[in-house]
Amino acid sequence: MASFTLHGIPVSRGISIGRAHLLTPAALDVKHYLVPEEQVEAEVKRLQDAIAEVHRNLQELWTELPKEAPTELGAFIDVHVLILSDPMISEAPLDIIRSRHYNAEWALVTQIDELSAQFDEIEDEYLRERKQDIQQVAERVLKVLMGTALSAPPVPEEDHFQPQMIVVAHDISPADMLAFRDRSFVGFVTDVGGQNSHTAIVARSLDIPAAVGMSQASRLIEQDDWVIVDGDAGVVICNPSALVMEQYRARQANLMKARKRLLKLKKTPAVTKDGTPITLLANIELPDDCGPALEAGAVGVGLFRSEFLFMGRGAQGLKVPGEDEQFEQYRKAVLAMKGRPVTIRTLDVGADKPLDQTEHTALNPALGLRAIRYCLAEPQLFLTQLRAILRASAFGKVRILIPMLAHAFEIDQTLGMIEQAKAQLREQNIKYDAAVEVGAMIEIPAAALALPMFVKRLDFLSIGTNDLIQYTLAIDRVDYEVAHLYNPLHPAVLNLIAMTIEAGHKAGIDVAVCGEMAGDVKLTRLLLGMGLREFSMHPAQLLAVKQEILSSDLARLVPRTRRILRAMEPAAIAEAVEQLQSV
Ligand code: PEP
Ligand code: MG
Numbered sequence: 001m002a003s004f005t006l007h008g009i010p011v012s013r014g015i016s017i018g019r020a021h022l023l024t025p026a027a028l029d030v031k032h033y034l035v036p037e038e039q040v041e042a043e044v045k046r047l048q049d050a051i052a053e054v055h056r057n058l059q060e061l062w063t064e065l066p067k068e069a070p071t072e073l074g075a076f077i078d079v080h081v082l083i084l085s086d087p088m089i090s091e092a093p094l095d096i097i098r099s100r101h102y103n104a105e106w107a108l109v110t111q112i113d114e115l116s117a118q119f120d121e122i123e124d125e126y127l128r129e130r131k132q133d134i135q136q137v138a139e140r141v142l143k144v145l146m147g148t149a150l151s152a153p154p155v156p157e158e159d160h161f162q163p164q165m166i167v168v169a170h171d172i173s174p175a176d177m178l179a180f181r182d183r184s185f186v187g188f189v190t191d192v193g194g195q196n197s198h199t200a201i202v203a204r205s206l207d208i209p210a211a212v213g214m215s216q217a218s219r220l221i222e223q224d225d226w227v228i229v230d231g232d233a234g235v236v237i238c239n240p241s242a243l244v245m246e247q248y249r250a251r252q253a254n255l256m257k258a259r260k261r262l263l264k265l266k267k268t269p270a271v272t273k274d275g276t277p278i279t280l281l282a283n284i285e286l287p288d289d290c291g292p293a294l295e296a297g298a299v300g301v302g303l304f305r306s307e308f309l310f311m312g313r314g315a316q317g318l319k320v321p322g323e324d325e326q327f328e329q330y331r332k333a334v335l336a337m338k339g340r341p342v343t344i345r346t347l348d349v350g351a352d353k354p355l356d357q358t359e360h361t362a363l364n365p366a367l368g369l370r371a372i373r374y375c376l377a378e379p380q381l382f383l384t385q386l387r388a389i390l391r392a393s394a395f396g397k398v399r400i401l402i403p404m405l406a407h408a409f410e411i412d413q414t415l416g417m418i419e420q421a422k423a424q425l426r427e428q429n430i431k432y433d434a435a436v437e438v439g440a441m442i443e444i445p446a447a448a449l450a451l452p453m454f455v456k457r458l459d460f461l462s463i464g465t466n467d468l469i470q471y472t473l474a475i476d477r478v479d480y481e482v483a484h485l486y487n488p489l490h491p492a493v494l495n496l497i498a499m500t501i502e503a504g505h506k507a508g509i510d511v512a513v514c515g516e517m518a519g520d521v522k523l524t525r526l527l528l529g530m531g532l533r534e535f536s537m538h539p540a541q542l543l544a545v546k547q548e549i550l551s552s553d554l555a556r557l558v559p560r561t562r563r564i565l566r567a568m569e570p571a572a573i574a575e576a577v578e579q580l581q582s583v
Helices: 025-029 037-063 071-085 092-100 104-120 125-147 174-182 198-206 242-265 287-295 323-336 371-377 379-395 408-427 451-455 465-473 480-485 491-507 524-529 539-550 554-566 570-580
Strands: 004-007 009-012 015-023 165-169 185-190 210-212 226-230 235-238 279-284 301-305 342-345 398-402 437-442 460-463 510-513 534-537
Touching (some): 009 198, 015 185, 037 071, 037 092, 037 125, 071 125, 092 104, 104 125, 174 185, 174 198, 198 210, 210 226, 226 242, 279 287, 279 539, 301 323, 323 379, 342 379, 371 408, 379 398, 379 408, 398 408, 408 437, 408 451, 451 460, 460 491, 465 491, 491 510, 491 554, 491 570, 524 539, 524 554, 524 570, 534 539, 554 570
Parallel strands (some): 279 301, 279 534, 398 437, 437 460, 460 510, 510 534
Antiparallel strands (some): 009 210, 015 226
């Protein structure tokens, strides 16, 4: 097998080595999980039963056809029966379950996808259009399968699936990525995506090596190929030679050792060399992430991306979570953090985090009805969330964080709605923390340039550098074609961040960075030099950032950082930031 290397964008650190596991877009629309060896035959039977049931349904349809029904209708049912009986549908997916351990739905769509690709190549238009019949038959079977699906896919034990698998797909949505958290995948490779797309962010939070923007990966890499993902360099090596494999295994072992060493810092307070305490907080997607956050020594949650409770439910036929369901989740996080603060960001949907994959998307979603704009346009949904968050505030320290604010009236309306939610709870005699703090994400340049408007009205600020960079440099953070323009060190970006930190400090309110810059060890000293005292990041990054803090001396960093902020030449800035590592 020929070995080849692909270059893309590194998004989640580390090295993983495994077999390629190709995911087609259709496969992502259905549940996809791996069935343990002992359940394989039961899964095969589930698919056989579903096919048999569709057979029976089609036959019933035939016999119930009214006499006056057009003859094409009967012929149409005949075609579907024929397709269903063809071994390509009735047997090939069973082989996929047996050989690859896919669940029944996934095996079926994988086979249909392969057949569809073959049909696309047929010249004869009539025959080519039969592809639709095949898809309709598959949909009938999928519908029956949905009724017999397990409520929770089994979590395979690791040793069932050696060697471990690396997902290769054209694209993966953030919600789908989150669904991978309990599976035995060890790496991700996608054709598209940017460094700070939410898919990349979730990969990082899962602490699994990933590379995106690989352009042709899902076409060039084949199922079961050996693949190395170098998540530090953004490189994917397919079918590596034995020598290369050995080198990467050695690097992987060294990385593991370095990680183990970091664990010793878990209980060490995050204090600079000159004695300044720094607050290290965790970014979480779901309450279960609080475990890893505490494990890494986080002193609170700086960003709970609550939208992940809302996403990816459409495919399972679920609606948005109601007040009680949300309350349970927020309370779970609050209780898990045992008195440490939990900053819950209100629903930030839109752009690359649609509520429902199938929903209509705006022409320019990143500039559209996203985050607080969406919530203010859907007041009932927003009030429901605010009540749920406030109810959780009775169980520990909760702070409310509002995304994507730009206008004073948005802040005022939001604060008004928080008061309204409180009043509703009071009427019902439900407890909440009356002093709950409300903060703003600073992630639109307009906000960073109008800070007095924010500090006057709010209790704290949190800089969302991912969006601040996207909106300052006018590049879509999801689009790999402009990924090379995504530069945290652009002087405009650095100055907006510095201004925000300074304005917060002058007003006597806390300022955090909760964008990906906070977890990048190469930028820790720069942010410290700018005056940042609160960093919020994925738990997996926390100890490495702490290590940087412990060896940093603010007295040396501050004057150098001032010079960096005055510089306008990208090369000089990059060099000066690198030099901060050695002061
Ligand atoms: C940000 O924009 O930096 C941020 C933290 O929010 P998100 O990445 O969820 O948009
Ligand atoms: Mg953001």
